Amino acid sequence: xxxxxxxxxxxxxxxxxxxxxxxxxxxxxxxxxxxxxxxxxxxxxxxxxxxxxxxxxxxxxxxxxxxxxxxxxxxxxxxxxxxxxxxxxxxxxxxxxxxxxxxxxxxxxxxxxxxxxxxxxxxxxxxxxxxxxxxxxxxxxxxxxxxxxxxxxxxxxxxxxxxxxxxxxxxxxxxxxxxxxxxxxxxxxxxxxxxxxxxxxxxxxxxxxxxxxxxxxxxxxxxxxxxxxxxxxxxxxxxxxxxxxxxxxxxxxxxxxxxxxxxxxxxxxxxxxxxxxxxxxxxxxxxxxxxxxxxxxxxxxxxxxxxxxxxxxxxx
Numbered sequence: 001x002x003x004x005x006x007x008x009x010x011x012x013x014x015x016x017x018x019x020x021x022x023x024x025x026x027x028x029x030x031x032x033x034x035x036x037x038x039x040x041x042x043x044x045x046x047x048x049x050x051x052x053x054x055x056x057x058x059x060x061x062x063x064x065x066x067x068x069x070x071x072x073x074x075x076x077x078x079x080x081x082x083x084x085x086x087x088x089x090x091x092x093x094x095x096x097x098x099x100x101x102x103x104x105x106x107x108x109x110x111x112x113x114x115x116x117x118x119x120x121x122x123x124x125x126x127x128x129x130x131x132x133x134x135x136x137x138x139x140x141x142x143x144x145x146x147x148x149x150x151x152x153x154x155x156x157x158x159x160x161x162x163x164x165x166x167x168x169x170x171x172x173x174x175x176x177x178x179x180x181x182x183x184x185x186x187x188x189x190x191x192x193x194x195x196x197x198x199x200x201x202x203x204x205x206x207x208x209x210x211x212x213x214x215x216x217x218x219x220x221x222x223x224x225x226x227x228x229x230x231x232x233x234x235x236x237x238x239x240x241x242x243x244x245x246x247x248x249x250x251x252x253x254x255x256x257x258x259x260x261x262x263x264x265x266x267x268x269x270x271x272x273x274x275x276x277x278x279x280x281x282x283x284x285x286x287x288x289x290x291x292x293x294x295x296x297x298x299x300x301x302x303x304x305x306x307x308x309x310x311x312x313x314x315x316x
Contacts, residue, residue, distance in 0.1 A: 281308020
């Protein structure tokens with residue numbers, strides 16, 4: 001495995017724990033602020049505007065088939081602030097928010113800022129801390145529920161498949177331990193999910209609407225292991241390259257770990273601080289990687305050596 005340094009340029013700073021970047025066709029980048037509770041549009045020159053106030057803890061985001069932005073809202077965290085890693089007021093989440101009322105999937109009209117709540121439960125089970133989201137070619141969303149940690153209790157997580165109009169939702173994988181990032185292979189036949197606390201990357205064949213091909217015990221969730229972190233690292237969200245490689249944002253050491261679909265660990269890109277939380281691809285050739293450096297409140301851009309996989313909103 002090659003280790004490289006992320007050579008980046010800052011697009012904007014001062015964000016309140018940004019995640020869920022979406023590279024838009026006009027050159028802007030949408031990000032959510034988990035601490036700020038907002039959806040923000042960042043222009044190429046770094047200028048920012050608030051698209052919507054979402055409350056709670058907006059975490060992952062994706063553009064749906066109707067052009068709206070769909071947000072995983074985890075319901076919020078408590079926060080710690082320290083002067084560490086050469087950063088003044090370095091932010092990090094710490095347990096479930098004291099005013100937490102539940103997680104949800106929200107739809108945001110990008111023209112008006114109107115926010116609609118689509119899902120808060122599945123078959124009577126509440127969605128505790130939805131984290132990341134990706135749309136398939138049929139217009140349905142796959143999303144992870146990371147769960148919440150409070151006191152001595154940690155929720156079991158799950159993966160869901162749901163319609164964009166709020167009419168249908170199905171649990172596809174359970175239980176998982178802090179599922180975080182999710183992504184689809186270029187042919188959309190495989191679902192990838194990363195787990196934060198285990199530092200593991202899993203995959204399943206997609207066999208139907210809301211259905212995954214699962215293997216038997218001892219797999220805890222029916223998935224097949226693609227690969228796992230090196231030493232003590234934690235995994236966050238992900239993006240795929242056009243060739244099928246999986247780029248997983250990596251915590252603790254802070255950076256991006258690149259896996260081949262066969263599970264070979266190809267590269268590790270070292271970032272500037274422990275909370276390199278999300279990555280997406282954009283630009284005219286899809287070779288600009290946008291990375292959220294959340295503890296420092298940065299959105300940065302990196303010249304990536306290979307093109308990223310265009311997502312649904314970039315295909316229409």
